[in-house]
Amino acid sequence: MSDLATQERSDGEGAEGGAPDEAAPASGRAPKRKRPFWIELPFLAVIALVLAFLIKTFLLQAFLIPSGSMQNTLQVDDRVLVDKLTPWFGGEPDRGEVVVFRDPGDWLAGRPAKQPTTVQKALGFVGLMPAAGEQHLIKRVIGVAGDTVECKGTGPLKVNGKALTEPYVFQGNTACSTDPEGQFKVTVPAGRLWVMGDHRQSSQDSRYHQNDPRGGMVPVTDVVGRAVVVAWPVPHWSGLPVPDTFDQPGLDDRK
Template identity: 75%
Template sequence: MVRAGGRRAGTRKHRPFWVELPLLIGIALVLALLIKTFLVQAFSIPSDSMQNTLQKGDRVLVDKLTPWFGSEPERGEVIVFHDPDGWLDDVAVDPPNTVQKVLGFVGLMPSAEQRDLIKRVIGVGGDTVECAGDGPVKVNGKALDEPYVFPGNTPCSNDPKGTFKVTVPQGRLWVMGDHRQASSDSRYHTDDRNNGMVPVDEVVGRAVVIAWPVGRWSDLPVPDTFSTVAGAALLPGPGPAAVATAVPLLLLLRRRAPN
């Protein structure tokens, strides 16, 4: 229906952009918080313990959705997990400023207050993991071919903590860094309450993509060596939800890259 004068009935006057801007920002922050909580979260790599797979300063995207459906970490996956029992007590953390706190809370940047670690899963519940001399690492008696180990490192070490044979309890994980001679991992925390194991409940999720810097973008697949371990299941790649969420985030990061 058109009234005299040519104006449509019910036409509403548009609000100025500056009035709508706070609402748009609020919606964006809520969406970012939901994505961080249930789907995917960015984490910054703070050390060299996962070289050369991950470099200090890399940003990885972590799939947090899959664990909601009961999936547990598999051998070979790179995972982020909460500090199980004081592993980071001697690591200094710079206090975050207000902007870092806000952006970290909504997941737009890694939180400086989080006490999380990133390592590779070597053994899962029921596995026997052992090291002697320079290696190789053995899982259930099967020697691992580990091409991801930092060049110049040996898979095992001759120090007292580097020689071991452990059986991983159900609901626990044995983790090691790829930079074997520069990683304070399960080997060096066998005297804690978990005997160096990481409880599955402490796992945040699987790191699936290196998203930043742009030149280092790549996925983080499970190495083939773990498919030869007795009892190993077929290990899938990143879930569709993780990939679908990672792509737009990567595009956003690309747009923000400096010229």
């Protein structure tokens, strides 16, 4: 009796508490074989490219700075990231913002453009490198709809009668240029912007296109987005906030 009971307990433990047979899964089905990484890699690459394209189209896009018209805020060959999401929610550019916009009326006519390679075009299309070969400009918004912008002599630049203190203007430049185009008083119509470069004596901006059909104004609809950060090269990393001078009291008091 004692030996039989001991044997039954041993059999029970073997059936219930012992290790399962490693050769046969509990479900009775063979384990799934993991696909080799080299097979999954193309799918991962496609997903990455789609995500990059969506980010470039709806969120952020990189742009290359081709000239010194925004020095010293932006240097030649800097890469900036442009916020493209805000315009989708009805936001419009405001004074002091640095914006990228499509050429509103042959502003770039006659200027040689560096032709990108096929690879650069492809990478630029999906947003993996700055857009190349596109007709875009980058300037600072000075006046928005209803604003009166004025320059007399060497400055200061005035918006709605308020003088702007402009620490971002290139060192050695004056706020206003004394050439004929640099002396002006304009009122910005609805749906338009008056833009100027920070390198005042080296920027072909709204001042120098007052004879075009829009009077040098940039349509809000041509704005791609606001430049929010200098992303490359690393030593130039910085944000692009709106200067305090555009927050001064009374600036919205249009006359």
